[in-house]
Amino acid sequence: MEESELTRTRKEKISALRAAGIDPYPNGVRVDNTSAELRARFGALDNEALGGIKDTFSLAGRLMAVRNFGKASFISIQDRKGRLQGFIQKKTLPEADYDLFRRLDVGDIIYIAGRIFKTKTGELTIEAGRLRLLAKALRPLPEKWHGLTDVETRYRRRHLDLIMNPDVRETFHRRSRIIKLIRDFMDSRDFLEVETPMMQPRAGGAAAKPFKTFHNTLGMDLYLRIAPELYLKRLVTGGLERVYEINRNFRNEGISTFHNPEFTMMEFYLAYATYEDLMQFTEELFLFLAENLFGGPRFVYQGTEIDLTPPWRRTTVREAVERHLGIAPGTLDDRGRLLALAADMGLEPQENTAAGRILMTIFEEKVEKELIQPTFVTQYPVEVSPLSRRNPRNPDFTDRFELYVHGREIANAFSELNDPEDQRERFLMQLREREAGDEEAHVMDEDYVQTLESAMPPTAGEGIGIDRLVMLLTNSASIRDVILFPQLRIRDEL
RNA sequence: GGGACGUUAGCUCAGGCGGUAGAGCAGCGGACUUUUAAUCCGUUGGUCGCGGGUUCGAUUCCCGCACGUCCCA
Numbered sequence: 001m002e003e004s005e006l007t008r009t010r011k012e013k014i015s016a017l018r019a020a021g022i023d024p025y026p027n028g029v030r031v032d033n034t035s036a037e038l039r040a041r042f043g044a045l046d047n048e049a050l051g052g053i054k055d056t057f058s059l060a061g062r063l064m065a066v067r068n069f070g071k072a073s074f075i076s077i078q079d080r081k082g083r084l085q086g087f088i089q090k091k092t093l094p095e096a097d098y099d100l101f102r103r104l105d106v107g108d109i110i111y112i113a114g115r116i117f118k119t120k121t122g123e124l125t126i127e128a129g130r131l132r133l134l135a136k137a138l139r140p141l142p143e144k145w146h147g148l149t150d151v152e153t154r155y156r157r158r159h160l161d162l163i164m165n166p167d168v169r170e171t172f173h174r175r176s177r178i179i180k181l182i183r184d185f186m187d188s189r190d191f192l193e194v195e196t197p198m199m200q201p202r203a204g205g206a207a208a209k210p211f212k213t214f215h216n217t218l219g220m221d222l223y224l225r226i227a228p229e230l231y232l233k234r235l236v237t238g239g240l241e242r243v244y245e246i247n248r249n250f251r252n253e254g255i256s257t258f259h260n261p262e263f264t265m266m267e268f269y270l271a272y273a274t275y276e277d278l279m280q281f282t283e284e285l286f287l288f289l290a291e292n293l294f295g296g297p298r299f300v301y302q303g304t305e306i307d308l309t310p311p312w313r314r315t316t317v318r319e320a321v322e323r324h325l326g327i328a329p330g331t332l333d334d335r336g337r338l339l340a341l342a343a344d345m346g347l348e349p350q351e352n353t354a355a356g357r358i359l360m361t362i363f364e365e366k367v368e369k370e371l372i373q374p375t376f377v378t379q380y381p382v383e384v385s386p387l388s389r390r391n392p393r394n395p396d397f398t399d400r401f402e403l404y405v406h407g408r409e410i411a412n413a414f415s416e417l418n419d420p421e422d423q424r425e426r427f428l429m430q431l432r433e434r435e436a437g438d439e440e441a442h443v444m445d446e447d448y449v450q451t452l453e454s455a456m457p458p459t460a461g462e463g464i465g466i467d468r469l470v471m472l473l474t475n476s477a478s479i480r481d482v483i484l485f486p487q488l489r490i491r492d493e494l
Numbered sequence: 495g496g497g498a499c500g501u502u503a504g505c506u507c508a509g510g511c512g513g514u515a516g517a518g519c520a521g522c523g524g525a526c527u528u529u530u531a532a533u534c535c536g537u538u539g540g541u542c543g544c545g546g547g548u549u550c551g552a553u554u555c556c557c558g559c560a561c562g563u564c565c566c567a
Binding site for chain 1: 526530
């Protein structure tokens with residue numbers, strides 16, 4: 001893009017500053033305070049009390065506003081904690097500093113130091129006795145009243161979004177806090193945080209298409225991981241017993257308000273536990289987060305109150321579908337009835353499609369979006385659960401649950417399959433699906449089967465989608481609002 | 495992949511049934527010592543997303559494309 005008149009003017013200002021012996025990008029300045037510290041210390045004092053304080057305080061940040069009254073000006077400085085007002089007077093500043101002030105633009109990074117007082121409107125203010133330019137901005141800030149609202153620009157120029165929109169800063173502060181709280185919770189349960197490969201020779205642990213890359217020296221294909229699952233279970237087999245990882249997964253799939261190609265997942269594995277233990281564990285974790293964030297189990301997401309008070313509803317996939325369709329319990333166990341139901345819905349399953357897959361299609365199409373309050377959906381078909389332990393009473397289904405809140409899957413967990421021979425059979429079943437054209441069927445992983453042959457303790461494991469959880473807890477409608485740099489198509493122009 | 499909507503100044507937005515466009519903020523010049531969207535006077539700034547078609551003439555109409563948002567698959 002052609003250089004704007006505004007930028008050209010600013011470059012001329014920089015030249016003029018340099019000609020006057022002023023470095024527009026100096027370094028080494030120390031700042032003693034943040035806006036919030038000063039506000040906390042002095043915000044409650046009146047001018048009489050403040051007048052007794054002879055110390056000077058310094059503040060650095062972005063110049064967000066200038067209100068000029070001839071020989072006096074009010075400025076607004078924004079740092080990481082908020083904003084504080086500065087008062088600039090010709091008579092209290094060194095002449096060189098005042099000259100510099102006249103050359104500043106909104107958007108510049110500056111430093112001021114001086115005594116603190118309150119204006120007659122009661123606003124806490126630093127009366128500048130010194131002023132420095134720390135970094136000159138060449139581009140103007142977005143409009144001061146409406147800010148930056150264009151969604152595309154907000155994502156592509158996140159720095160402007162963060163400068164202009166306090167809500168956005170708050171969301172990402174909260175995201176960080178949530179992840180810290182999760183770590184606190186996991187630590188309190190004696191878990192070990194680990195890191196496992198993001199680049200894997202086989203992309204296993206989930207049903208998804210991977211991104212592929214190539215290692216030049218090793219001369220081998222590698223895949224960005226779609227899940228850390230198989231590595232974490234190797235660690236459990238190795239005796240670590242309680243492990244978790246909070247890290248990115250990569251799935252080569254569509255992008256939507258709930259999907260980003262790279263997303264953050266916490267996976268954890270707990271030896272000597274079952275999926276039923278994890279339901280309680282999940283309730284406790286979410287409640288811990290809500291207590292810390294909201295002071296209780298209830299919060300509002302997109303206009304709907306969500307109540308995390310345990311115990312949460314539990315239902316099997318089949319019960320959920322039967323109740324939703326208003327059909328008699330057990331109906332879905334009959335393959336003919338199942339096919340007919342699917343056909344009625346226009347789902348067109350193939351004659352040879354596994355019953356479990358048809359059931360899941362109906363569930364995903366019709367039931368998922370109805371699960372508003374937190375709900376554990378259990379007993380997933382074995383066909384779609386190649387790493388889960390079979391239910392002892394009904395081996396066509398697995399001891400697995402997914403957690404749904406506000407119609408979206410937030411977590412997925414199961415009692416882990418630790419029988420190496422069953423695991424090999426499951427992989428072979430997946431291999432047949434893959435050969436039949438299912439690109440998301442699990443790959444064969446002999447190395448993992450060999451791990452299980454060394455005996456993995458009975459274990460339960462769970463994955464929690466951190467971005468989706470943060471969406472819920474920050475009332476964000478789109479996953480792009482909780483990921484700092486969401487994936488967008490590249491644009492040629494700047 | 496399909497549908498709807500959007501793309502006009504740095505930002506937020508108007509507008510034009512076809513004759514190359516306006517406002518506010520920002521910028522620039524000026525006034526102003528308690529404002530906080532400061533105010534007042536003056537003023538600069540545009541390949542109207544990109545490409546093609548129709549036309550004497552397209553930013554406007556038509557087609558295609560790009561990018562984005564939302565919805566559906």
